Amino acid sequence: MNGPDRKLINQVQAVYDKMLAITEQQLEVIIKAQNNKEEIYKLQELIEQRQVLIKQINQLTGGSSEWIVEESTPGKAADQEWRKAVDYLQDTMTGIQKINQRCQELLQVLMEDTGEKLTRQRKTHQAVNAYTGSDHQDEAWFFDKKK
Numbered sequence: 001m002n003g004p005d006r007k008l009i010n011q012v013q014a015v016y017d018k019m020l021a022i023t024e025q026q027l028e029v030i031i032k033a034q035n036n037k038e039e040i041y042k043l044q045e046l047i048e049q050r051q052v053l054i055k056q057i058n059q060l061t062g063g064s065s066e067w068i069v070e071e072s073t074p075g076k077a078a079d080q081e082w083r084k085a086v087d088y089l090q091d092t093m094t095g096i097q098k099i100n101q102r103c104q105e106l107l108q109v110l111m112e113d114t115g116e117k118l119t120r121q122r123k124t125h126q127a128v129n130a131y132t133g134s135d136h137q138d139e140a141w142f143f144d145k146k147k
Contacts, residue, residue, distance in 0.1 A: 023099045
């Protein structure tokens with residue numbers, strides 16, 4: 001692998017390594033948020049850090065993963081060092097995708113749980129208002145809602 005190619009792939013690897021670490025942190029935050037909702041606020045900071053890394057990757061690669069293929073000329077394809085670097089990069093990207101998928105699944109559960117709690121809270125609030133007369137609804141509100 002010659003100088004400029006090596007420098008580029010090393011730079012891209014370093015950024016992807018940082019992204020993998022942040023993605024792993026995101027998963028930890030989401031898991032903690034299942035029990036402590038305050039943890040979810042840390043997720044925004046991690047998402048912002050990932051956005052910065054994505055911009056760096058786009059600047060380095062021209063916004064495409066095709067640069068790997070373009071740089072893999074027949075001479076480079078046989079170069080074990082180049083192949084090893086590309087394989088490492090692809091493994092890192094796959095790891096990020098798997099963790100992202102798990103994060104999405106956990107966030108979906110968290111959102112559904114939060115939605116259910118909001119619905120229960122809204123119904124409780126309506127019932128309290130109906131019984132205390134805060135919303136000036138008539139006395140039959142509770143029975144009408146049951147129909």
